[in-house]
Amino acid sequence: xxxxxxxxxxxxxxxxxxxxxxxxxxxxxxxxxxxxxxxxxxxxxxxxxxxxxxxxxxxxxxxxxxxxxxxxxxxxxxxxxxxxxxxxxxxxxxxxxxxxxxxxxxxxxxxxxxxxxxxxxxxxxxxxxxxxxxxxxxxxxxxxxxxxxxxxxxxxxxxxxxxxxxxxxxxxxxxxxxxxxxxxxxxxxxxxxxxxxxxxxxxxxxxxxxxxxxxxxxxxxxxxxxxxxxxxxxxxxxxxxxxxxxxxxxxxxxxxxxxxxxxxxxxxxxxxxxxxxxxxxxxxxxxxxxxxxxxxxxxxxxxxxxxxxxxxxxxxxxxxxxxxxxxxxxxxxxxxxxxxxxxxxxxxxxxxxx
Numbered sequence: 001x002x003x004x005x006x007x008x009x010x011x012x013x014x015x016x017x018x019x020x021x022x023x024x025x026x027x028x029x030x031x032x033x034x035x036x037x038x039x040x041x042x043x044x045x046x047x048x049x050x051x052x053x054x055x056x057x058x059x060x061x062x063x064x065x066x067x068x069x070x071x072x073x074x075x076x077x078x079x080x081x082x083x084x085x086x087x088x089x090x091x092x093x094x095x096x097x098x099x100x101x102x103x104x105x106x107x108x109x110x111x112x113x114x115x116x117x118x119x120x121x122x123x124x125x126x127x128x129x130x131x132x133x134x135x136x137x138x139x140x141x142x143x144x145x146x147x148x149x150x151x152x153x154x155x156x157x158x159x160x161x162x163x164x165x166x167x168x169x170x171x172x173x174x175x176x177x178x179x180x181x182x183x184x185x186x187x188x189x190x191x192x193x194x195x196x197x198x199x200x201x202x203x204x205x206x207x208x209x210x211x212x213x214x215x216x217x218x219x220x221x222x223x224x225x226x227x228x229x230x231x232x233x234x235x236x237x238x239x240x241x242x243x244x245x246x247x248x249x250x251x252x253x254x255x256x257x258x259x260x261x262x263x264x265x266x267x268x269x270x271x272x273x274x275x276x277x278x279x280x281x282x283x284x285x286x287x288x289x290x291x292x293x294x295x296x297x298x299x300x301x302x303x304x305x306x307x308x309x310x311x312x313x314x315x316x317x318x319x320x321x322x323x324x325x326x327x328x329x330x331x332x333x334x335x336x337x338x339x340x341x342x343x344x345x346x347x348x349x350x351x352x353x354x
Contacts, residue, residue, distance in 0.1 A: 031057075031064070031132040033088070038062060038129075045111050045137040053104065053111070054275075057134060062090045064129065066102055066115055086117045088127060095119035095127040110136045145177060145224055146271050151289040156353075158241045159183045166353070167289035170258035172251070173353035175244070176291045178226025182210065184238035190229075196302025199230075203300060203322065203344040208233030211346055213296050214304050224276065225295040225307075228346035231324045234314050235343075244351040249317035249325045249338065251352055256336060259288055266292070267334030270311075277308060277331050284334070290350075292329050298346030312347040 031038040040057035055066045065087045086097035100117025115132040147153060153165040154173070158181040165176040183189055193199045193209040202209055210229045212222055233239050234246050247255075259265035267283045269290035277294050296307030306312070311329040319325050319340035326347055328337045 032130045033062065033064075033090070034128055038064070038132075040064070040134075043134060043137045045134075055102075055104075055111070055113075055134060055137065062088065064088050064132070066117075066132075086115070086119065088119055088129065090127075093121050093125070095121045095125070100129075110138055112136055145291045145293055146273060146275060147176065147291055148272075148286045148289045153289065156241060156244065159185050159187065165291075167291075169255060169288050169290065172255060172258075174255070174290060175351045176289055178293060178295055179229070179239070179349040179351060180222055180226040181239070181241070182227070184208075184233075184236060185240065185242050186238055188238070190233055190239075199298065199302040199344065199346070200300060202230060202232065203342060206232050206343075208236050208239075209346075211298060213298075213307050225293055226348055228295065228298050229314070229349055230346055231314060231343040234316060234349065239349065240351040243354050245354060246314060246316050246349055247352040249315040252313075252315055252327050252338070255290075262336050262338075264334050266329045266336040269336065270329060293348075294331060295348040297348075300342035300344045312345075313350050314347045 031040075038057075038059065040059050042058045043056070045053065045055045053066075055064075057064045057066075086100050086102075088095045097117040097119045100115065100119075102113060102115040104111055104113030112135045114134075115129070117129050117132075119127040119129070121127070147165060151167065153167055153176055155163055156166050156175065157163050158179065160181045160183055162180055164179075166173055167176045168174075181190075182192065191207065191209045193202065193211055194215045199209065199211070208230060210227045210233060212227055213225060216222070229239065237245075240246055256262055256265045259268045265288075268285060268288045269292045270284050270286060271277065271291045271293055272284055272286050292311045292313075294306070294308045294311055296305060296310060297312045298304050309331045311327075313327045315325045315327065317325045322343055323340040324343050325338055325340050326345075328339055329335075330337075
């Protein structure tokens, strides 16, 4: 009897030990990296209306970075599957994807999706990532510019009810976002001109007008980049909300001089990173909080250009019969330039507090 109990006791120990080993096996669904489960403890994501999404997942030893390759022009669809720019860093080694795809869906201000890719390191060590999953990661930069988190912003509201951040720079208080009103401050609707020929003809009619870049109706793009206005809309004196005005060339000069001059002011005014700009560098810090955005422009003859590479901002100051001064910040370097061009061009507007 005792011998039988010993046998059963030993058998129970063996079974329990086996079950204990089985519990160590990770059967949870999710990402596998070279056959090993990856359970990220941190996740961030950012999205731009240009169709560029960056998702970063990490734990203590690994980071997976997934980026949709930038596509120029407005990208309205918020679900996508295509070859990605993907990378993974592990134990100090960076692996770059040679093939892969991402399926994602944006809902409100969160993103969920799945991904798979094959990668290789600089010394050609292979890496395989399968069944990658992420759920309900909060998005940054979807409906708003990326402001300087170290500064204190105010707010103002336009005649359409849009709320904007504002920033005080020296003795001036500026809008920190591009204007997007569709009405003058007396409630009159501003004509929305989509046809190129009609837009071109406004030079001789001296009629105020606005448009969105490439006439998009994408609310994310308009929220981030604002609208483009011709100078005749500016010149009505009714475009800015009550208590604000479109700045003169002299007022732009005051801002630029306060920031150290035209050679460096642009770097202190531009939104950081390349979420919205086509490229950026470490000399760009948005230390002023102005948060200039690459909203592009509409030429006098109606064609659109320069989105994600240039900011063009109107002044109220006339240069000649048909030309007006405007200010241009480009994607490369820290300069801000003063130029003049046709009054019926479409540029962004930043307002200055009275």
